[in-house]
Amino acid sequence: MAERLRVAAILSGRGSNMAALLYASRLRDCPYELCLVASNKPEAAGLSLAKAEGIETWALSHKGIAKADFEAALTATLEAAETDYVALCGFMRVLSPEFVERWSGRIVNIHPSLLPKYKGLDTHARAIDAGDPVAGCSVHLVTPELDDGPVLGQIEVAILPSDTPDTLAARVLHAEHQLYPAALSAYVARHLDADWLLEQVRDLALELPEAEEAPSHGSPAFKTKKGKFFAHFSDRHHGEERIALLVKTSGEDEMSALIGAEPDLYHRPAYYGASGWIGLRLDRKDTDWDHVASWLQSSWRRTASKSLTKLLDAADEF
Known part of the structure; x- marks a missing residue:
């Protein structure tokens, strides 16, 4: 099994x-x-549960300190824990744009509405008042604008004629507990998804100019129109365990130097390495x-007319 990401x-x-994410x-x-x-x-009940389950905890009251100081302390703690991703789980403070940018693409949130509907608070009352047939929840990436990041997943929940905001909230919460772990899992593991990597x-x-996709030996590859291939997508081909992009180097010396310097990043591909x-x-x-x-641009330059x-070159001047 691949190394687990730290959330x-x-x-x-x-x-x-x-708790849903934990279990x-x-x-x-x-x-x-x-x-x-x-x-x-510091008195949050979620901390007590995490401690009981053997998870490291950290708490600092936001009262009486500047937001920048609180977020600096939080960032230091996240980095010390070697955090890969941050999941907001009912964090009732608005994060600064600087903090969000620091974790751009690596911070997610769950919101009790079908975004882009009903950003902010009182989502259940607003859905009922609008006469909506369904409510629901969304997992999204966090961006500086409140509840505005790309949606990673949603679940719809029917609104019953007898619903109040509280009764609807209770059912939506069940949906949240199903959605959040599933959406987070899919997102953090996307680097292992060959379809996502190929996209x-x-x-x-x-x-790149006049580039087109064309199969090569049954695998996705890219070439210039009426020209040569400049990249091949390798999804664990020829017994490889890796998903990789094959690109053109200047020759054996460059290839050997790259592999020697970063063997976890570069490798000599079967059947292709002899050709550079x-x-x-x-x-x-x-x-x-x-x-x-x-690398795609460099390889394209080596094969294009x-x-x-x-x-x-003309485009780069602008």
């Missing part, structure tokens, strides 16, 4: 969604573990997609 939960109260993490195939439960309220590569490769291709591993939790884009490279 820190941040809460202000009972932590029922934290889901005990399943054998869960891709994450809870490494920390943190709170702005990222495809988006970058097809940005190197494998760039993609199935890593910290894949640098700017680095991947740079001079007339095409002049187009890219």
